[in-house]
Amino acid sequence: xxxxxxxxxxxxxxxxxxxxxxxxxxxxxxxxxxxxxxxxxxxxxxxxxxxxxxxxxxxxxxxxxxxxxxxxxxxxxxxxxxxxxxxxxxxxxxxxxxxxxxxxxxxxxxxxxxxxxxxxxxxxxxxxxxxxxxxxxxxxxxxxxxxxxxxxxxxxxxxxxxxxxxxxxxxxxxxxxxxxxxxxxxxxxxxxxxxxxxxxxxxxxxxxxxxxxxxxxxxxxxxxxxxxxxxxxxxxxxxxxxxxxxxxxxxxxxxxxxxxxxxxxxxxxxxxxxxxxxxxxxxxxxxxxxxxxxxxxxxxxxxxxxxxxxxxxxxxxxxxxxxxxxxxxxxxxxxxxxxxxxxxxxxxxxxxxxxxxxxxxxxxxxxxxxxxxxxxxxxxxxxxxxxxxxxxxxxxxxxxxxxxxxxxxxxxxxxxxxxxxxxxxxxxxxxxxxxxxxxxxxxxxxxxxxxxxxxxxxxxxx
Numbered sequence: 179x180x181x182x183x184x185x186x187x188x189x190x191x192x193x194x195x196x197x198x199x200x201x202x203x204x205x206x207x208x209x210x211x212x213x214x215x216x217x218x219x220x221x222x223x224x225x226x227x228x229x230x231x232x233x234x235x236x237x238x239x240x241x242x243x244x245x246x247x248x249x250x251x252x253x254x255x256x257x258x259x260x261x262x263x264x265x266x267x268x269x270x271x272x273x274x275x276x277x278x279x280x281x282x283x284x285x286x287x288x289x290x291x292x293x294x295x296x297x298x299x300x301x302x303x304x305x306x307x308x309x310x311x312x313x314x315x316x317x318x319x320x321x322x323x324x325x326x327x328x329x330x331x332x333x334x335x336x337x338x339x340x341x342x343x344x345x346x347x348x349x350x351x352x353x354x355x356x357x358x359x360x361x362x363x364x365x366x367x368x369x370x371x372x373x374x375x376x377x378x379x380x381x382x383x384x385x386x387x388x389x390x391x392x393x394x395x396x397x398x399x400x401x402x403x404x405x406x407x408x409x410x411x412x413x414x415x416x417x418x419x420x421x422x423x424x425x426x427x428x429x430x431x432x433x434x435x436x437x438x439x440x441x442x443x444x445x446x447x448x449x450x451x452x453x454x455x456x457x458x459x460x461x462x463x464x465x466x467x468x469x470x471x472x473x474x475x476x477x478x479x480x481x482x483x484x485x486x487x488x489x490x491x492x493x494x495x496x497x498x499x500x501x502x503x504x505x506x507x508x509x510x511x512x513x514x515x516x517x518x519x520x521x522x523x524x525x526x527x528x529x530x531x532x533x534x535x536x537x538x539x540x541x542x543x544x545x546x547x548x549x550x551x552x553x554x555x556x557x558x559x560x561x562x563x564x565x566x567x568x569x570x571x572x573x574x575x576x577x578x579x580x581x582x583x584x585x586x587x588x589x590x591x592x593x594x595x596x597x598x599x600x601x602x603x604x605x606x607x608x609x610x611x612x613x614x615x616x617x618x619x620x621x622x623x624x625x626x627x628x629x630x631x632x633x634x635x636x637x638x639x640x
């Protein structure tokens with residue numbers, strides 16, 4: 179994945195998000211007023227996709243994005259040489275919808291398939307090499323059996339919480355019970371590879387792992403992915419050039435909503451405020467109580483949004499010498515039972531992405547696990563591998579780091595059983611407010627885009 183680009187182009191990649199699409203109407207006054215058809219909160223995968231689709235339909239849309247660039251969980255680290263490391267989202271499903279979106283943005287791509295060769299299994303608590311929890315052939319055979327077991331749940335095939343009433347008990351029971359009932363112990367490492375954000379997945383309701391690695395993901399694993407030739411961020415850099423109305427480094431501090439539309443007060447980094455009036459509001463970030471401070475939440479919204487538990491999730495790029503290029507170092511703990519899964523907090527995998535000496539890493543922890551905690555954990559894991567003599571590691575440095583919290587939003591088993599997700603989806607359209615994003619759908623770009631299409635259709639109808 180190494181491509182040569184000029185220094186000028188590299189600087190453009192780094193700085194263009196800061197100057198492209200800034201709100202042109204924000205002046206030296208305290209407050210301006212803008213009017214749109216749709217206001218979109220969050221410029222990640224779903225917010226950016228929605229903005230492009232609405233623009234193509236002739237709608238005036240504005241995006242409110244707290245970061246200084248679009249892309250959400252898409253993170254690309256560009257080196258001066260022109261090579262790059264994708265350390266967040268690494269690709270999209272090779273399907274019609276994804277190819278159409280890439281083409282719409284004028285982004286060239288290439289196909290790629292997951293590789294499970296070159297793996298080292300290391301107990302990160304000791305730093306030592308351990309045995310593989312299961313052979314590759316046995317793992318793949320177990321995935322076939324897992325896929326057959328999923329036939330019982332066709333309502334999950336589109337990747338969102340389309341649960342029947344009553345909710346099947348297997349959905350809210352711990353995943354380990356589903357594993358035991360179907361003799362799928364050999365599938366656990368593969369499930370963890372794709373659904374590691376769930377954390378202690380065996381003890382959490384099965385639905386969260388079944389959605390993170392279900393029929394769509396298995397099909398993609400077999401059929402391949404597409405990824406931009408200049409890194410995943412290229413997709414959102416291109417989108418930023420096409421979207422005239424994006425407020426970067428901004429957030430909504432007050433919201434009044436009704437069936438007739440919404441009025442939002444947007445706070446900018448420079449201290450100025452903008453009043454946005456829109457016919458409809460599309461919330462794409464997780465609807466947590468913290469993120470919705472200042473909103474006129476009703477009793478139902480407060481009750482639902484206060485139930486979330488989640489994982490704090492961090493990603494990074496490590497500059498290091500010692501772990502051989504081309505290796506995938508999987509965190510493997512033989513003392514934890516079937517699957518040898520690490521205990522939270524953990525680095526799930528140190529992954530080579532094609533740039534020598536610059537693997538990426540992904541860190542999962544509980545809700546009180548901070549970014550500093552994650553950085554310290556990574557350096558401590560490398561130190562243990564060095565002390566154990568597993569690799570000749572020399573002064574590792576975290577050269578890129580991002581916070582993707584909150585991730586893997588979940589609720590208690592009894593809430594799933596008593597219809598939490600039916601109530602959550604019933605919020606769509608109330609007081610001109612609609613929702614999309616990882617809280618409502620499995621956190622894979624292609625699935626998120628497809629789900630967002632269904633929301634946009636409903637918005638158009640209403």
